[in-house]
Amino acid sequence: MLHHRLCFLTVLFLSLWVSCSATTSSHDEPEDLVHSSCAHANYPSICLRTLSSYKGAARTPRDLAQAAVKVSLSRASKVSQYLTQISSSVNKGKRERMALSDCVEQVSDSVEELKKTLSELNHLRGETFRWQMSNAETWVSAALTNEDTCLDGFKGVDGKAKRDVKKKITNVARVTSNALYMINRLDESRDRPRFIKP
Known part of the structure; x- marks a missing residue:
């Protein structure tokens, strides 16, 4: 009788322990995934801060x-609005106005490319996965190139506008670089059948 009672208590304890462990594991999974995924991103601290x-x-x-x-x-859209606003200011030199005008166009193109990327990621399918991932990688790479080109346009330009634009564009470029890393990581993922529509 005592033996049966001990067996029952042991089984009950093990069942409760497994149940609690599973709950804890599933609760911690998202945070663990963010940490493990951001560890090798181009800008790990920004990755952790923005995705956590x-x-x-x-x-x-x-x-x-x-x-x-x-x-x-989100960040590219805000910078695009900011650039549009300051580019209309008359208190700018010709070279600075040209750099801002080009930058407005380039960041606007980045916004459109990121929108297309997000739409593609929202409609991934198993049979077209590779083609869709190629599209997403191409668009995000183009967005990143546009952001870099915007910064290049300010070479030789001095003033507060340049400093402000450089700070904002650099920030956008870093999160865009991390986004490209996450897309590449998704492309290489072995568990895609679990989260891609058949």
Whole structure:
């Protein structure tokens, strides 16, 4: 009788322990995924800061890639609005106005490319996965190139506008670089059948 009671208590304890472990594991999974994914990003600290605080749990590489692109798109959109606003100022030299005008166009193109990328990630399918990932990688790479070109246009230009634009564009370029890393990581992921529509 005592033996049966001990066996029952042992089984009960093990069942509760497994249940608690599973709950804890699934609860910690999103945070662990963010940390492990950001560890080798081009800008790990920015990656952790932006994705750890991002709304909604990131449970798969696809979730992380989408979140990273959303962060990049949000920041690029804000910078695009800022550039449009300051480019209309009359208190600028000719060279500075030209650099700003080019930058407005380039960042606007980046915003469109990031929008297309996000749309592609939202509609991934197993049979077209490679083609869609190639599109996403191409668009984010183009967005990053546009942001770099914007900065290049300010070479030889001095003043507060240049410093402000450089700071904002550099920030956008870094989160865009991390987004490209997350997309590449998704492309290489072995568990895509679990989160891609058949």
